[in-house]
Amino acid sequence: MKRIRTRFAPSPTGYMHIGNLRTALYAYLFAKSQGGDFILRIEDTDRARYVADAVDFIERTLAAAKIIPDEGPHHGGNFAPYVQSERMDIYKKYAEQLVADGHAYREDGAIRQKMPRVGETTFFDVLHGNITIANSELEDQVLLKSDGMPTYNFANVIDDHLMEVSHIIRGTEFITSTPKHVLLYEFFGWELPTFIHLAPVMGKADDGTVSKLSKRHGATSFNDLIEAGYLPEAITNYVALLGWSPKNSCQEIFSMDELIKNFSLDGLSKSPAVFDYAKLDWMSGEYFKAMTDENFAAVAEKYFVDFDAPKKIFLASLLKTRVAKLSEIPAMISFLKNLPPFDVELFTNKRNKLTPQKSAEILAPAIKILEQVDDWSLDALNEKISAFVAQSGLKVGAVMWPLRIALSMQKVTPGGVTEILYLLGKKISLERLNGALEKLT
């Protein structure tokens, strides 16, 4: 049985589109699930589009996504170099051979492939079955450009053969050029690899229209998503399910190992999938909720205001069930650092039958009690407030509402009053409480 070898062959553009990442992921998962090899090859044959440091960028992105090449520019391997611009001699040799054999010819300093005028070319695609295209649709494409660089359609065939790639996993945009590749394999007498053409990932624009994912759909690169505060694992997990689903299972949360274990080509979908932020948010939230408070505090650290270590861990416990992406955190906790402007309207709450005046009547005795609390811990605070509620004869909500407003000046807070008191500390809590009471009376 032939060894399974797949490759991811991006051009170095300095931008890792989510659709590209998915292609890389599937190629990786398939290779690993079969005990095979995953190759990274850089297709930098277009000098005009070269972007400095792009190779580095691609490698870092794959590493962040835990897609680890077995072979590549900086991963070693027996088929180096893995950068096409360093393989020009190889392409030249094969192009010359084609010319000598009468399958190609020179024109304007370039070498063109000579296509058959009649007949048709058929190839097998794992997802789509046999695909047949009339040879008359094929043009005498350029193989070797006048600058000596090969075109994609040529280099790709040479390299996939030389690097012993067994399965070509790429986007559907290559379906119509595949017959040209197939003809080249035939000219050389090489064995055909197995083709798998993946449907594109679509994006939904603000106006609701669906089209191939691009920058106008907001953050659609792996990097943008990382910057928005999604975990790499969550992104990879979500992307894996955009066009693939496990057989005989409804599992949706997958670690990379589980993905490898469960991956199979027949779970691949042949129709386009729309990237859905709502589902990504849900999945991301699942990852956060599954984390320990310590781990969450560590990944969210840079979004936290300055608290001591125990409070950061505590804040993490509050936030991890409420966050879809880390960048939401500052807005959720900014009130802890800076109290929003006083707004008397907030003290009106009809569910608890509260008016500003009634709120003041509750605040005054509550402040008295809190002033006497020495042990400013969650348990102690909870106990004191509960006792106050019981003694006041009021409903819990009626007591908590004015306290929350006075402490945060917002209707919604992550966590309850006790939690906010604890995070704020005694001094600031009482300052805020007294400040509100003054303004209310």
Place this chain on the structure above:
RNA sequence: GGCGCCUUCGUCAAGUGGUUAAGACACCGCCCUCUCACGGCGGGUUCAAGGGUUCGAAUCCCUUAGGCGUCACCA
């Protein structure tokens, strides 16, 4: 326009001639609850259209429509 690919809830999708057409996200409702979340329970919405084939079709065939791709010395 030629050629090619695609078409199951709003979205991701299971399904391969006989199912009450899974599940998830989102949405709605209820419960829990000091707010928001979390958690629990429940609900509505789907086979693009039209023809066949068949006792029986989301599943097979044809046509139409729509979407996408491709027709570069870009990949």
